[in-house]
Amino acid sequence: MAYKDFQDAQLSRRSLLRGGAYLGGAATLASVPFGRAALAQVKPGPWENVAAAVEDYVSNGKVANMLASFGWGQAEPSAIAKGTLAVDGSTAVDMDSLYRIYSMTKPITGMAAMMLIDDGLMRLDQPIAEILPAYGEMMVQKEYDGAITEDNLEPAARPITIRHLLTHTAGLGYGIIQKGPIQKAYEEKGLIPGQVTRLPLPGLGRGKPVGSLEAFADGLAEMPLVLQPGTKWSYSVSLDLLGRVIEVVEKKPFDQVLKERLFDPAGMTSTYFTVPESEIGRYTTNYGIVAGTPFPIDPADSSIYLDEPAFPFGGAGLVCSPRDYDRFLRMLLGYGMIDGTRVMGELAVRVGTSNILPKGVDTEGTWMAGQGFGAGGRVSDGAYGWGGAAGTAAFVHYGANLRAALFTQYMPSDTYPIQNQFPELVAKDLAAMQGG
Template structure:
């Protein structure tokens, strides 16, 4: 596949080249890694940015954002970030906690009464399905940690509860967040609130909590409190007409190679939604998300504007799972040195072999999206990185580990 190295004007490229020797980041190695993944057919297109010790040390783009039209990925290409919406929503909630509008210990039912008495699915001693009453209320912190007992409805026939969530219409458009809470209230929980980690609909519930406590629309809250202060002009719940030419198509990797999943020029993201999903509904760009990551790295501050207090960011990016919590999905756990913070995972320990293989250094906060966008913030090395892809595949593609490993190697060596 033809390579595309694009998006930098001559002046911007000169500026980038001027910053690189100061930090000694191996630009050539990263270019080779990313362009090689495009050339080999592992990925269709990619953009990536690395920030280290106060400056952008790498930013580049390769490949295609639209294979059918031959349009290249550029630095301002707009991507579906799906679950990378979750850290942003979590940051908004922490802003409301700072203001005293909500408390992490508050029961969710204080703001959404219909979620007070959801039944808990289980089986009796004979293996017969049964429903039980909640023994404890779900809290705001439980929602931030995916520890509220909620299901999701995106995992297929993983269990009977997931199937019920999938059929409930929790992601259909034509309804606002308030209507979604009514639907959610009629579904069972996977587990008792507070008992363990199950990736879930909980961040979408937090979007409704934010609306209730402020009497403002969720998208307006994000715009006023996160996007505008950070200059995230290309992030939102739909693609504006002026963004449409820059919007990437989405693909799926099958046994027969990449197939078009959604054409960027006819996408449902071109329409302003009624359901604003804080768990997976945002679109963004490389530079926009980098601004958010930089704010987290810098203790809540970005270009002189304090979005969150430093202690709030430290709290957000800390391990909050209890020792007796169960990880009901295999993604996290003590055996992987990986736990959960507010809105993203946290690396709780590392080895040299682990760092060499995956770049996952202790203290790193990260999360990704269903179309394989990904970011991580590494406070111990004063660095962060963002990588944007646009295709569905399970599990994570090898380029993620390779990218993060090279980043960590470089920021540790400077």
């Protein structure tokens, strides 16, 4: 496909980033009822349905590569992998390839917050204004996504809490979700917690992000909320703001906190906000899908992730290997333990992977309808997980003692159904392993 053809397609940043996973892209992620009692009798076998999907997507040129990883309990993971780091490339993908995980960053930030709660450094229902005073007197739009004018604003009925940030119930907006004046104001003020490409693609004019988490949090505090706190689930920048809360509480930069408290103890040695040039040889290319054809929008050797980001995006900023993300999932499945090292307290994991939505919050008409939400991820039927804007997905299932993840790189993620189908395919294979 020629560059002009891609220009003519006019893919917008909104369409690229929204995708299935950004909006709840894990719409079925962690929502398939696997049947806990029956799963106790599972005899591990081949993942035939997942393998067939991987074969179909790569062999038919829909994506450059696809990798699914699985692990039972604390056992080492297995992988189904096909394809190369880039279309027409020669390096096959494996568990150590690097993928942009976008919103799969959110559960990581959520669990970092749970560590601080477990340590008594902050409380689940603590007003964030006790940590960030600028959030003490927030205003709320009367008309959702309406004018940002005095006659359309009213005081917040209750303070924003840590719980609200963890569960997208703070009433905060999102530049990829909101429309009208509030969306434009986010862009003009640089409240942009995500990135796609260095390329000057049409529709991706997104303003210049503010230069620090502190500036992001301060700027966000000046904006009205789009909903009253604690009233409705609405996908938002709350996990990015939580990064600022974490660094203020810890008195260290947010990315340093993640490295010291989570990545290093869990043995996650290939998880980055900035991909080192030394690792380009195992880094994938990201593609925009136009008329069924992949077009490289973030080539590995000129990726925007080779640059230091404006600030560490706690909601969407990480690049990670399947092996590293499996270690994160394995730590969760071990209730905070991995390879004899305690990374998190057991109670912190149990609470963080449980439904901690505020009592009475409205989820109707959202991707959470009939489901629960934990620390940055969906909770349902013994499972916890989330997905990413470039087609990735991951979850742990406590009833099955299973961890599973899908890695590929294409945008928008809802171009293909595989992300939402992944847990369904896993469920089919588990049923086959049960003999039914």
